[in-house]
Amino acid sequence: MHWLVLAAAIATSLGGQVLLKAGTLGGGGFLAQLFRWQTxxxxxxxxxxxxxxxxALRKIPMSVALPCTxxxxxxxxxxxxxxxxxxxxxxxxxxxxxxxxxxxxLATA
Numbered sequence: 001m002h003w004l005v006l007a008a009a010i011a012t013s014l015g016g017q018v019l020l021k022a023g024t025l026g027g028g029g030f031l032a033q034l035f036r037w038q039t040x041x042x043x044x045x046x047x048x049x050x051x052x053x054x055x056a057l058r059k060i061p062m063s064v065a066l067p068c069t070x071x072x073x074x075x076x077x078x079x080x081x082x083x084x085x086x087x088x089x090x091x092x093x094x095x096x097x098x099x100x101x102x103x104x105x106l107a108t109a
Contacts, residue, residue, distance in 0.1 A: 002059035006068060009052035014072050016045030018079055067106045070099050 019042030023033050033039055056065055074096050080086035 002056050005052050006056035006060060006065055009049045009056055010069055010072050012045050012052060013049035013069070014075055014079075016042040016049060017072070017076055018042075018083070019045060021080070021084060064106055068103055071103045073099050074103075 019038045023036040023039035023042060026032070026036055053065070053069075077088065077092060077096055081088040
């Protein structure tokens with residue numbers, strides 16, 4: 001059950017990150033960006049993710065749980081590339097591979 005909560009925390013954090021990026025696309029200054037609905041909901045997602053993470057930490061060691069959140073780096077790099085048109089060169093692909101390997105090793109430890 002706690003692993004599912006950790007996965008939900010990671011997914012909620014990812015959703016928040018995507019919404020924060022979407023909030024930057026409307027132009028204008030920082031305050032305009034801060035009060036866009038995407039930014040407000042994205043910040044709420046981060047808060048919800050933190051609450052879920054706290055629940056997951058009740059049974060999952062922090063030394064395992066926190067590195068597992070690095071899986072979000074992999075997903076967000078792919079979302080950035082395919083949704084927002086951000087570059088994804090060889091160095092980023094290699095880093096994604098290393099992160100994935102590290103998360104897999106920790107999850108099986």
